[in-house]
Amino acid sequence: MxxxxxxxxxxxxxxxxxxxxxxxxxxxxxxxxxxxxxxxxxxxxxxxxxxxxxxxxxxxxxxxxxxxxxxxxxxxxxxxxxxxxxxxxxxxxxxxxxxxxxxxxxxxxxxxxxxxxxxxxxxxxxxxxxxxxxxxxxxxxxxxxxxxxxxxxTGIPGVIGGYSIERIIRAVADGLYEPVVQIGDRVEKDEIVAYSGGKPVFALMGGIVRGMLQSEVRVQTGMKCGDIDARCEVEYCYTISxxxxxxxxxxxxxxxxxxxxxxxxx
Known part of the structure; x- marks a missing residue:
């Protein structure tokens, strides 16, 4: 079949x-x-x-x-x-x-x-x-x-590790997307994780980067571009959820x- x-x-x-x-x-x-x-x-x-x-x-x-x-x-x-x-x-x-x-x-x-x-x-x-x-x-x-x-x-991300909206990385300006960190990296709150349209994108929480768009993708303001996981289990970045x-x-x-x-x- x-x-x-x-x-x-x-x-x-x-x-x-x-x-x-x-x-x-x-x-x-x-x-x-x-x-x-x-x-x-x-x-x-x-x-x-x-x-x-x-x-x-x-x-x-x-x-x-x-x-x-x-x-x-x-x-x-x-x-x-x-x-x-x-x-x-x-x-x-x-x-x-x-x-x-x-x-x-x-x-x-x-x-x-x-x-x-x-x-x-x-x-x-x-x-x-x-x-x-x-x-x-x-x-x-x-x-x-x-x-x-x-x-x-609902438009509201599901809760993972106690976080919902904060775990999402979104574009802050229209233009090309350029990640600064990679999937599997540990980041802290307010750290620059990428640039969209030449403007810095900051992490809203600390944790492990579980998802991130590839570089040079054209994005729009507010578009989901990444995901941070507070559980900090590297294995979760490479296995099916x-x-x-x-x-x-x-x-x-x-x-x-x-x-x-x-x-x-x-």
């Missing part, structure tokens, strides 16, 4: 990892310039590095759908730049998982594949997808929703439930 995942950011990567380890053929699509903050645990990195490894799984960049089978035969996952799904028919996917996490639907329809899953807010089960998987931290994280939508986006694994489990559950009900072999 072949599964297409729209998006290859850190949460989409958590989904891809669980499906890949469960024996499914997984293909991922991305934009030309990925804006993944937690890029050390994201297959989107393959777009500008050609290959990306997360834990013990590898994704490879391909230029056309013609390269899919070769990558799958190597036991890896193909990543292709195709944000608008112009190659949809060539993918021959049984399942589409929209894990772009844009907080809105960017074009996925319930008719794109036999089974379509919307991840997070912006989708309605039974309308633009078959089921929705909850992405908000808390009791419902990873829940499969058969009717209705996920919890609306609990949130991503939970969402991946929800997607896996939805797929197994659907195809078992319809008598399809995995």
């Amino acid at each position: 072949r599964i297409l995942i729209r998006g290859a950011g850190d949460l989409a990567t958590g989904i891809a990892y669980r499906l890949h380890k469960s024996g499914f053929e997984v293909i991922m699509t991305e934009t030309e310039i990925p804006l993944t903050v937690r890029r050390t645990v994201a297959f989107s990195r393959a777009v500008y590095e050609e290959k990306a490894q997360v834990e013990d799984a590898i994704a490879e960049l391909i230029n056309t759908p013609g390269g899919i089978d070769e990558v799958l035969k190597r036991g890896n996952m193909p990543v292709i730049v195709d944000p608008k799904l112009k190659y949809l028919k060539e993918y021959q996917a049984d399942v589409i998982v929209d894990a772009i996490l844009a907080k809105k639907n960017l074009g996925t329809t319930i008719h794109d594949a036999e089974f379509v899953i919307g991840v997070g807010p912006g989708f309605t089960a039974g309308e633009d997808c078959h089921v929705v998987v909850e992405t908000q931290r808390g009791h419902m994280l990873g829940r499969v929703i058969h009717e209705g939508s996920a919890i609306p986006n 609990d949130k991503a694994r939970a969402i991946g489990g929800g997607v896996l559950e939805a797929i197994m439930e659907y195809f078992n009900k319809h008598g399809r072999k995995m």
Whole structure:
């Protein structure tokens, strides 16, 4: 069974990892310039590095759908730049998982594949997808929703290590983004961690840099560009998060439930 995942950011990567380890053929699509903050645990990195490894799984960049089978035969996952799904028919996917996490639907329809899953807010089960998987931290994280939508986006980052808004690094001016520190570095409150549009970006708290945009990406004021973790566990910078694994489990559950009900072999 072949599964297409729209998006290859850190949460989409958590989904891809669980499906890949469960024996499914997984293909991922991305934009030309990925804006993944937690890029050390994201297959989107393959777009500008050609290959990306997360834990013990590898994704490879391909230029056309013609390269899919070769990558799958190597036991890896193909990543292709195709944000608008112009190659949809060539993918021959049984399942589409929209894990772009844009907080809105960017074009996925319930008719794109036999089974379509919307991840997070912006989708309605039974309308633009078959089921929705909850992405908000808390009791419902990873829940499969058969009717209705996920919890609306609050605009407030989830609490990690006792911090919420403070842990996010945001651009302070439009222009090119230039990190001063790297993922895995320890920083202190009020330390300069990057420049955006030539202006300094200061850390709002101390901790370990868990996420940071790559250099020379064009950003806008207020855009999320990094993430600081007060727990100060370096391992967390290089392993899939609990949130991503939970969402991946929800997607896996939805797929197994659907195809078992319809008598399809995995």
